[in-house]
Amino acid sequence: xxxxxxxxxxxxxxxxxxxxxxxxxxxxxxxxxxxxxxxxxxxxxxxxxxxxxxxxxxxxxxxxxxxxxxxxxxxxxxxxxxxxxxxxxxxxxxxxxxxxxxxxxxxxxxxxxxxxxxxxxxxxxxxxxxxxxxxxxxxxxxxxxxxxxxxxxxxxxxxxxxxxxxxxxxxxxxxxxxxxxxxxxxxxxxxxxxxxxxxxxxxxxxxxxxxxxxxxxxxxxxxxxxxxxxxxxxxxxxxxxxxxxxxxxxxxxxxxxxxxxxxxxxxxxxxxxxxxxxx
Amino acid sequence: xxxxxxxxxxxxxxxxxxxxxxxxxxxxxxxxxxxxxxxxxxxxxxxxxxxxxxxxxxxxxxxxxxxxxxxxxxxxxxxxxxxxxxxxxxxxxxxxxxxxxxxxxxxxxxxxxxxxxxxxxxxxxxxxxxxxxxxxxxxxxxxxxxxxxxxxxxxxxxxxxxxxxxxxxxxxxxxxxxxxxxxxxxxxxxxxxxxxxxxxxxxxxxxxxxxxxxxxxxxxxxxxxxxxxxxxxxxxxxxxxxxxxxxxxxxxxxxxxxxxxxxxxxxxxxxxxxxxxxxxxxxxxxxxxxxxxxxxxxxxxxx
Amino acid sequence: xxxxxxxxxxxxxxxxxxxxxxxxxxxxxxxxxxxxxxxxxxxxxxxxxxxxxxxxxxxxxxxxxxxxxxxxxxxxxxxxxxxxxxxxxxxxxxxxxxxxxxxxxxxxxxxxxxxxxxxxxxxxxxxxxxxxxxxxxxxxxxxxxxxxxxxxxxxxxxxxxxxxxxxxxxxxxxxxxxxxxxxxxxxxxxxxxxxxxxxxxxxxxxxxxxxxxxxxxxxxxxxxxxxxxxxxxxxxxxxxxxxxxxxxxxxxxxxxxxxxxxxxxxxxxxxxxxxxxxxxxxxxxxxxxxxxxxxxxxxxxxxxxxxxxxxxxxxxxxxxxxxxxxxxxxxxxxxxxxxxxxxxxxxxxxxxxxxxxxxx
Numbered sequence: 001x002x003x004x005x006x007x008x009x010x011x012x013x014x015x016x017x018x019x020x021x022x023x024x025x026x027x028x029x030x031x032x033x034x035x036x037x038x039x040x041x042x043x044x045x046x047x048x049x050x051x052x053x054x055x056x057x058x059x060x061x062x063x064x065x066x067x068x069x070x071x072x073x074x075x076x077x078x079x080x081x082x083x084x085x086x087x088x089x090x091x092x093x094x095x096x097x098x099x100x101x102x103x104x105x106x107x108x109x110x111x112x113x114x115x116x117x118x119x120x121x122x123x124x125x126x127x128x129x130x131x132x133x134x135x136x137x138x139x140x141x142x143x144x145x146x147x148x149x150x151x152x153x154x155x156x157x158x159x160x161x162x163x164x165x166x167x168x169x170x171x172x173x174x175x176x177x178x179x180x181x182x183x184x185x186x187x188x189x190x191x192x193x194x195x196x197x198x199x200x201x202x203x204x205x206x207x208x209x210x211x212x213x214x215x216x217x218x219x220x221x222x223x224x225x226x227x228x229x230x231x232x233x234x235x236x237x238x239x240x241x242x243x244x245x246x247x248x249x250x251x252x253x254x255x256x257x258x259x260x261x262x263x264x265x266x267x268x269x270x271x272x273x274x275x276x277x278x279x
Numbered sequence: 280x281x282x283x284x285x286x287x288x289x290x291x292x293x294x295x296x297x298x299x300x301x302x303x304x305x306x307x308x309x310x311x312x313x314x315x316x317x318x319x320x321x322x323x324x325x326x327x328x329x330x331x332x333x334x335x336x337x338x339x340x341x342x343x344x345x346x347x348x349x350x351x352x353x354x355x356x357x358x359x360x361x362x363x364x365x366x367x368x369x370x371x372x373x374x375x376x377x378x379x380x381x382x383x384x385x386x387x388x389x390x391x392x393x394x395x396x397x398x399x400x401x402x403x404x405x406x407x408x409x410x411x412x413x414x415x416x417x418x419x420x421x422x423x424x425x426x427x428x429x430x431x432x433x434x435x436x437x438x439x440x441x442x443x444x445x446x447x448x449x450x451x452x453x454x455x456x457x458x459x460x461x462x463x464x465x466x467x468x469x470x471x472x473x474x475x476x477x478x479x480x481x482x483x484x485x486x487x488x489x490x491x492x493x494x495x496x497x498x499x500x501x502x503x504x505x506x507x508x509x510x511x512x513x514x515x516x517x518x519x520x521x522x523x524x525x526x527x528x529x530x531x532x533x534x535x536x537x538x539x540x541x542x543x544x545x546x547x548x549x550x551x552x553x554x555x556x557x558x559x560x561x562x563x564x565x566x567x568x569x570x571x572x573x574x575x576x577x578x579x580x581x582x
Numbered sequence: 583x584x585x586x587x588x589x590x591x592x593x594x595x596x597x598x599x600x601x602x603x604x605x606x607x608x609x610x611x612x613x614x615x616x617x618x619x620x621x622x623x624x625x626x627x628x629x630x631x632x633x634x635x636x637x638x639x640x641x642x643x644x645x646x647x648x649x650x651x652x653x654x655x656x657x658x659x660x661x662x663x664x665x666x667x668x669x670x671x672x673x674x675x676x677x678x679x680x681x682x683x684x685x686x687x688x689x690x691x692x693x694x695x696x697x698x699x700x701x702x703x704x705x706x707x708x709x710x711x712x713x714x715x716x717x718x719x720x721x722x723x724x725x726x727x728x729x730x731x732x733x734x735x736x737x738x739x740x741x742x743x744x745x746x747x748x749x750x751x752x753x754x755x756x757x758x759x760x761x762x763x764x765x766x767x768x769x770x771x772x773x774x775x776x777x778x779x780x781x782x783x784x785x786x787x788x789x790x791x792x793x794x795x796x797x798x799x800x801x802x803x804x805x806x807x808x809x810x811x812x813x814x815x816x817x818x819x820x821x822x823x824x825x826x827x828x829x830x831x832x833x834x835x836x837x838x839x840x841x842x843x844x845x846x847x848x849x850x851x852x853x854x855x856x857x858x859x860x861x862x863x864x865x866x867x868x869x870x871x872x873x874x875x876x877x878x879x880x881x882x883x884x885x886x887x888x889x890x891x892x893x894x895x896x897x898x899x900x901x902x903x904x905x906x907x908x909x910x911x912x913x914x915x916x917x918x919x920x921x922x923x924x925x926x927x928x929x930x931x932x933x934x935x936x937x938x939x940x941x942x
Contacts, residue, residue: 038406039395041403072647094298095299097294105288119570121517123566130658186291215396222658235399251395255392255395325922344936411814535799536760551934552931
């Protein structure tokens with residue numbers, strides 16, 4: 001009898017579990033609809049014949065042809081990719097290292113260093129922008145791509161560190177000890193045990209850093225010099241004269257490109273062994 | 280966590296932190312000191328900074344006007360964070376419970392919208408929220424017409440208030456609600472990513488174990504899953520709350536600039552007023568509050 | 583090679599260089615040489631890109647344009663020090679501030695002979711008398727853009743935005759510029775004061791007026807009012823003249839009126855920062871922009887009025903004959919420049935903050 005009751009309870013639980021799972025999936029679908037609703041609208045209006053974004057006047061491809069003729073935007077896109085690529089790379093490496101240190105060791109001045117590490121996340125954009133501009137100018141550095149990259153790394157290190165630390169928080173240190181017991185040296189332990197385990201956190205941090213970098217306006221604006229206009233800078237000054245569908249066309253192209261890249265990487269993974277976990 | 284005992288460990292620690300330490304000190308802390316110094320100065324007639332050491336700028340912040348704005352900002356940022364958590368955590372959970380092969384795809388799908396431009400996305404929201412925007416076109420259009428049809432088919436008194444409600448557009452644009460929607464949208468990935476990182480490495484066999492011990496679902500979530508993924512929740516909340524506090528473009532665009540957040544005050548002091556000393560002082564007050572809050576939060580969140 | 587021959591050789595080489603530089607730069611005087619690149623820091627879409635290409639062809643100087651979005655951002659960058667830009671395009675009041683802060687180089691008028699083409703009305707502006715530091719580039723006014731279908735006669739008074747009896751009729755149907763000086767300035771004009779007032783009582787009166795007006799305002803907005811007009815979200819927008827003219831090309835219901843109480847006149851100006859690496863080339867470029875045909879090309883592209891009198895004959899008649907773009911003399915008299923209010927700037931900003939923080 002008792003076991004029967006238990007059995008029935010389990011079935012009920014499982015049923016409820018299925019119901020909860022459906023709810024979770026529904027939430028997932030709704031979540032992605034929320035994320036993509038404005039994106040779909042943005043893409044639709046890139047085909048709008050009117051110069052105004054909000055007023056549908058029929059289908060056209062003219063904004064795309066205009067976009068491809070716009071050299072300034074091409075140059076801005078190139079600058080944006082250089083800045084985002086370089087700053088993501090540097091900040092991911094440094095940020096991961098510092099996250100390891102902060103999660104593993106206790107040392108004097110850690111509290112102060114912790115505070116320093118959070119400050120770039122906490123500081124208002126505009127204050128950071130102004131202070132960096134003053135600094136570079138006082139240091140007689142020529143403003144340009146290099147100064148933008150330096151500034152982006154300065155805030156991205158912290159973001160990467162936060163994400164990686166969230167992953168490291170419950171890291172099972174005995175795994176490393178086991179590896180070392182098996183005579184793996186430190187580097188081997190790191191490469192074979194630690195790195196794969198925290199990889200999801202690292203890639204998550206890198207993704208966040210790239211996203212922040214490619215979309216940053218204020219800090220980039222203040223640390224940019226002649227010839228280093230990035231895409232957000234270009235778009236902000238274009239928007240001053242009203243949003244034209246040309247900007248939407250640009251965003252749609254970027255979307256298409258990133259979707260393509262994602263698709264490609266997923267295909268490649270499928271071809272490979274088992275597929276590497278990105279995050 | 281280990282205390283530094285051997286020279287070897289000290290060297291390893293040094294190796295791990297020195298690049299970031301160097302970068303943050305040279306390219307962050309030193310410039311920060313510059314602005315800190317400025318916050319004690321005085322605005323020159325045409326902008327610029329007059330170097331007279333005083334605390335006037337800090338006193339000015341404690342004006343009821345700015346305190347009220349600060350209070351409003353806290354409220355909007357808190358609402359944003361809570362909604363982000365309510366939307367983001369289950370979303371992260373959803374992604375983390377997909378088959379491994381799909382997780383990457385879902386995560387990248389999460390990030391892709393944010394590789395378009397922030398302004399362009401915000402303008403797209405405008406098209407949705409405006410009086411003649413997408414939602415209201417549906418509200419006063421299809422929905423209203425549909426109700427009208429229904430009321431003719433089934434003449435019941437319940438249609439009356441519904442018809443009256445859908446006759447006029449909803450005021451969405453220019454409200455706090457619109458600002459919060461915009462902020463939630465903008466910072467959702469910052470919530471999902473850390474939550475996901477924490478949930479993904481969660482060992483779900485623990486839940487089974489808990490359930491075998493007669494824990495119900497709610498209990499196993501509250502007692503096992505949530506505490507084990509708290510680090511992600513904490514990190515995500517900070518990553519959402521803090522930038523929302525400093526927001527200024529979203530209130531201008533989606534709030535129709537009819538209300539003001541502390542970020543707008545800072546921005547306009549640096550820009551329109553050209554009052555660097557006051558702008559710096561407000562930033563420092565804001566940073567002090569946020570830093571204290573963050574450190575306490577992380578500390579309690581970990582325990 | 584003896585010393586004598588060396589001197590001759592050097593003489594020949596420099597002579598040849600001088601000749602070739604003249605050949606390359608027919609309009610520029612011999613002497614200083616042109617740089618290979620010129621860095622222009624401009625507003626977006628504020629010049630026909632063809633002009634850069636033509637300049638490049640004629641002078642073999644490659645023009646690199648970067649864009650900024652507000653005067654304040656431009657100032658903040660310049661204030662910090664050397665930025666590498668050769669030509670910048672600040673607005674009137676900002677020119678004054680930059681001069682006061684010693685950020686602008688004095689123009690060598692010998693290198694800019696075409697400055698004679700500037701209309702006498704703009705040859706002596708209050709922000710830079712005698713055009714010592716700058717050359718006006720384009721000018722316009724700030725007023726009310728509107729949907730002609732919503733009005734029987736043009737809303738040519740600030741009363742449409744401020745008089746409770748009138749403005750309340752358009753509740754939720756108009757926007758105000760999101761700019762402290764323009765917003766407070768419009769209120770001051772409606773009250774009959776100068777828009778550069780530093781009188782506290784007048785400013786408080788303007789503040790109260792703006793706070794009373796706030797519930798009727800659809801949004802404070804400086805970027806998309808044309809868009810909102812075209813989408814029928816609003817029927818009036820406080821904004822800059824050229825924006826509405828450009829919008830009218832797309833949607834002929836949109837037009838623009840200058841309020842009869844008076845309004846802002848503004849001009850954007852070509853200036854050279856003190857730290858410019860290529861001052862001479864910058865002057866040659868400014869001189870090029872002042873050519874009559876080039877000046878006309880700029881206006882035909884932007885739909886703003888040109889301060890270049892010699893360009894008039896090449897400008898589209900449609901632009902020239904429009905009283906809203908080229909206002910008649912009696913309207914011109916009521917226009918006022920926004921001037922820097924110095925120590926009163928923080929007060930303006932505080933008032934603007936109070937307005938934004940007011941209400942439910």
